[in-house]
Amino acid sequence: MKRIVIAGGSGFLGRILIAHFGGQGFAVVNLSRSEAGSRAGCREVEWDGKSLGLWSHELEGAEAVINLAGRSVDCRYHERNRRQILDSRVESTRVLGQAIARCTSPPRVWLNSSTATIYKHTFGPAWNEDGEIGGTPEVNDPFSIEVAHAWEKELNIAVTPHTRKVALRAAMVLGQGANSVFPVLCRLVRCGLGGRMGSGQQFVSWIHQADFCRALDFILVHDELAGPVNLAAPMPLSNQEMMSTLRQLCHVPLGLPATRWMLELGAFFLRTETELILKSRRVVPGRLLSSGFEFRFPTFRAASIDLLAASES
């Protein structure tokens, strides 16, 4: 049975991918900091995300390794959290590279998480993979760009000549369940708080969870896809348009807008950062499209209709 190893597979994306690849008949192994055990659809093996150990044997002969490990970015960016956000990503990438390099039969493909946040805040043309990388200090703290940079650098310097490496520059994944932002947005709308956020002009890039899984399937078999790949639907939209679409679909005619200072205050109490909302992310999937990938949910409306229907069924 072909094996896929997922590092950090206990979280939001991991749970989706375990079900997805398990459903395709793969044996899925989840590398977790929790004690070894079993979770539906996978075998769990303990690791610490930073040092080599018995877990490394799981990579031997595996079809692919997918690294999702990292402390959540949904928190206040104080010194300790910053350090954990950065270290957990860099160290897990480094140790996976070391483990792959020691394999006699290394995995064919290594998909390492990255983020569409790596691109510069923009209201201009959308960024493909060759888009401008960098921070815009008046809008966002350069920290998230520094993390993305360090994360991808660690992947790039890993020497794994027999394993194709891909940096998954994922936009916000729309799905259901814990840690997903979509149900949170719907709750805000239903409470009458679904107006524009900030100016509302900032672009939002996103991808439906089903297309996220399908894109990974596609990357696994398309050997020309190495290096950075944007995982974002082809039609980013403004925050104002996104909120208005959700209000229509939830049949809530009005939504209170949130000004920047209201968001700052809310973010403080919710222990998160406004950058996650206010940065203009206009990212498109250049390499996926030019390789022939077709999105099932290219528009935010279609994605939302599907997710709302699934949540009601």
Ligand SMILES: NC(=O)c1ccc[n+]([C@@H]2O[C@H](COP(=O)([O-])OP(=O)(O)OC[C@H]3O[C@@H](n4cnc5c(N)ncnc54)[C@H](OP(=O)(O)O)[C@@H]3O)[C@@H](O)[C@H]2O)c1
């Ligand atoms: N969700 C999105 O929309 C999205 C978009 C773009 C990029 N990403 C990136 O994709 C990756 C996965 O996202 P996700 O939403 O599934 O994240 P998540 O729900 O926070 O899950 C991440 C997993 O990483 C492990 N982890 C947490 N802290 C760690 C630490 N200090 N050291 C090592 N491992 C740690 C945890 O597994 P254990 O506790 O079992 O070890 C956790 O389940 C993240 O790196 C995220 O930044 C996500």
